[in-house]
Amino acid sequence: MEIGTTRTMEWPTLVLLAATYLIWAAGTTIWPHSVLLSLTLTTLAITQFSSLQHEVLHGHPFQNRRWNEALVYPALGFFIPFRRFRDSHLQHHYDPALTDPYDDPESYYCDPVVWARLPKFFRKLLEWNNTLAGRMLFGPALGTVQFIAHDMQRIQQGDIQVRNAWLMHIGSLAVVVCWLTFVAMMPLWAYFVAVYLALSVLRIRTFLEHRAHDLGRARTVVVEDRGPLALLFLNNNFHVVHHMHPSVPWYRLPGLYAARKAHFLRRNEGYVYKNYAEIFRRYWMTAKEPVAHPAWPVKKTPIEPEN
Numbered sequence: 001m002e003i004g005t006t007r008t009m010e011w012p013t014l015v016l017l018a019a020t021y022l023i024w025a026a027g028t029t030i031w032p033h034s035v036l037l038s039l040t041l042t043t044l045a046i047t048q049f050s051s052l053q054h055e056v057l058h059g060h061p062f063q064n065r066r067w068n069e070a071l072v073y074p075a076l077g078f079f080i081p082f083r084r085f086r087d088s089h090l091q092h093h094y095d096p097a098l099t100d101p102y103d104d105p106e107s108y109y110c111d112p113v114v115w116a117r118l119p120k121f122f123r124k125l126l127e128w129n130n131t132l133a134g135r136m137l138f139g140p141a142l143g144t145v146q147f148i149a150h151d152m153q154r155i156q157q158g159d160i161q162v163r164n165a166w167l168m169h170i171g172s173l174a175v176v177v178c179w180l181t182f183v184a185m186m187p188l189w190a191y192f193v194a195v196y197l198a199l200s201v202l203r204i205r206t207f208l209e210h211r212a213h214d215l216g217r218a219r220t221v222v223v224e225d226r227g228p229l230a231l232l233f234l235n236n237n238f239h240v241v242h243h244m245h246p247s248v249p250w251y252r253l254p255g256l257y258a259a260r261k262a263h264f265l266r267r268n269e270g271y272v273y274k275n276y277a278e279i280f281r282r283y284w285m286t287a288k289e290p291v292a293h294p295a296w297p298v299k300k301t302p303i304e305p306e307n
Contacts, residue, residue, distance in 0.1 A: 012251045013052070017061075017071055020048045024076060026186035028191065035045045038186055039194055044232070046198035051250075052235040052239035057086040058246050074175040077142050078195050081169035084151060084162065095243060098210050098219040100298040109293040110213065121289070130287040132280060135207050140199035204276060205233045210269060212295040218269035225275040226254065230235050237276075240268045281302075 027041030049072065055061070056068045070081060088105040096105035101111045108130070115123065128134035129142060154162045180191055207226050213219045223230075223237035234250035238257045241248070241264055248256060257264060265272055273279055282288075 007088075010249050011097065013055055013061035013249060014071075016048070019183070020045050024049065025179075025184075027194070028186040031185040031187070031190065034182060035190075036185070039190065039197070040085065041184065042194040043197040043201070046076050046195055047166075047201045047232050048199065048234075050202055050233060051236065053082060053085060055234060055250055056234065057082075057089055060249050071079060073172050075169060075172040077198065078173065078176065080147060081109065081165045082172065083165035083168060084147075087161070087165070093243065093246060095219070096216045097298065098216055099212050099293065101293055101296075103211075103298075106206070107210075109289075109296075112292050112296050113294040121256070126291045127287060130181050130289070131285050132204070132207050132283045135203045136200040136233055139203040140196050144199070162178065162206055201229075201232065204229065204279075205236060206285070206303065208273075209239050212289060212293055212298075213269070213271075214295060215269065217267050218271060220268055222264060222268065222272045223274075223276060223279065224257075224272065227275065229276050230254075240271070241265050 023041050024045035027038050027045055027297045028045075031038040041215075053072045056072050059065070060068065061071075062068050069082065075082070092098075092104055092106040094103075099109050101107050101109050110118075110126070118126075125138065125142075130137050151162050151166065152224075155166065180186065180188060184191075186194075209221055210219045211221070218239040220243045221237075222240050225237050233288050235253040236250070238244055241257045243255050244264070244267070245256065
């Protein structure tokens with residue numbers, strides 16, 4: 001049986017979700033009193049909310065999917081429908097296809113043939129985007145525009161599931177817009193700034209979550225950080241643990257890693273960093289890998305059984 005499948009109500013997640021909504025409400029209403037504090041609280045709340053949405057799509061905190069989705073119904077992050085996030089992320093969890101430019105919807109790699117045909121300016125932009133500084137500066141805009149453009153194309157081609165996800169998103173957007181219009185003091189342009197900053201912070205986590213490697217099990221990182229960023233990311237920095245045991249709630253991931261550290265590092269071939277400070281030092285202005293996939297074509301190796 002998968003670790004974490006037998007569980008009761010997950011109170012830490014519910015408490016954190018309530019606190020996140022309260023911080024978001026406070027951040028959007030104190031704007032006239034402190035612009036900096038307002039932006040900071042709102043940014044942190046949206047970042048945390050995105051991590052909580054990630055928990056929800058993996059079946060937390062309840063075992064009922066509709067109850068879980070109701071908890072994160074308002075579109076605090078504004079641009080990406082929750083159900084599109086859910087579907088694309090669950091597709092991403094097929095480990096043999098990790099980093100595949102076509103089959104992994106969260107891959108930052110490009111088919112070398114396609115890369116060679118790109119305009120020089122766009123290749124330069126993507127190279128900047130492969131540094132941590134570039135990923136935080138340009139990544140939110142590039143990722144959001146590409147995601148929405150791809151979805152609009154799918155809707156034009158008659159994809160009903162994608163269309164329905166966006167229609168549902170209109171309702172969740174309405175909740176946020178009504179709050180910003182009738183209750184909050186933060187102007188809409190400032191809220192968009194907070195959304196962009198939140199997406200930028202999230203890029204710290206996703207920057208090197210996966211690498212090009214012949215073995216599917218060796219493509220997923222561990223960042224042994226236990227600081228504020230780990231809380232914002234809900235311990236998803238223990239990413240190989242999450243990929244191997246996606247039903248385990250966020251607050252149990254560090255303990256599971258500590259108990260079986262040698263096993264997890266053997267599984268991912270030692271793809272590990274001590275903390276996010278190390279990642280900032282090494283990759284702030286340095287690309288971790290090229291944009292063109294260095295091991296293309298990606299091998300679709302079967303998922304190995306757990307030991």
